[in-house]
Amino acid sequence: MNEVINVIKVGIADMNVVQAPHLIRTSGLGSCVGVIIFDQMKEIAGLAHIMLPDSSLARSGTISVAKYADTAIEALITLVVKTGGRKSALKAKLAGGAQMFQFHSANTDMMRIGPRNVEAVKQQLQRFHIPIIGEDVGGNSGRTIEFNPKTGLLSIRTVNQGVKEI
């Protein structure tokens, strides 16, 4: 049996769910945060590519839930549970939230968006009592991440430091 292993790609402000043996990845995380919520026993994992900390920043009526930390975490949990994950067994890993540029302009709030995203994601995970068992956040490098629900390992690639796993 040679099953083809697919890599599910998650775009910006998007989310998706995957079951072993397939993998899930998102590329080019800068200030954005990639969150994985998974059930290790069931080998099911969901990934969201979050752009902004809070949906109150939205200036239009319709919002895409995966874009904001406060809406994405809840929706991601629902998605993972619907696919067969058990709510009580869920754990999380996260990466991203870099500060790529140092600026002294009027708009510093937006430039500090990486750390704010990380903070907001952690708050939401705490709200749903999901423990964070691995993280690689902050710094000033872009990251590409790929999660394997079979092993529960998150592989993180940066331009300067190569690949590491958490």
Place this chain on the structure above:
Amino acid sequence: MSNISHLNADHIDILREIGNIGAGNAATALSQLLNKKIEMNVPSVQIVSFDEMMDLVGGAEQVVAAVFLRIEGEAPGNMFFVLSLSQAERFVKQMTGEHGFSFSSQQSELGLSALQELGNILAGSYLSALADFTHLKLYPSVPALTVDMIGAILQYGLLELSRVGDYAIVIDTAVHEEQEPQDSVNGHFFLLPDPDSFAPIFRSLGVELP
């Protein structure tokens, strides 16, 4: 910006002309700086999703050298000057005479600071042409240089836009040296006006948003 779908051919033409004037001025500056002929493509104005924006430049993971600056004033926005690593290396070698310069080996302070200055000059000439053309007051921030995945870099240009929707209006002008082969990202100027900047830009040129 909620009227993005109502932009008509005239609006797109105005945005293209902005790219033309800005990048044309910058390409002239670049050409004088290097004493070389620089060619410029007809600017393209595209309304793209965030993921499509990354595809425009060869995918989010493509590693590039980018100069980023924030524009404040009457039409705030973000501007990027993006170079492929090989093109950035060629420019640095031509400017500094440091023929061994390479991003993969030990990075030289001189090389990086030359590149930052190049970005500074080019972005400055793009913006001053734009300000002359529109009579808008535009104040550029000090440019920041970084070498990283393009997806991670361009995300900063999408933050303000992402608060109103899932699309970006990108004014993209590609430049390349006359005799060099053209790959997907030799050099690009990207201008990403903030959502609220379109009205003042069009108004300054005598056109109202629908």
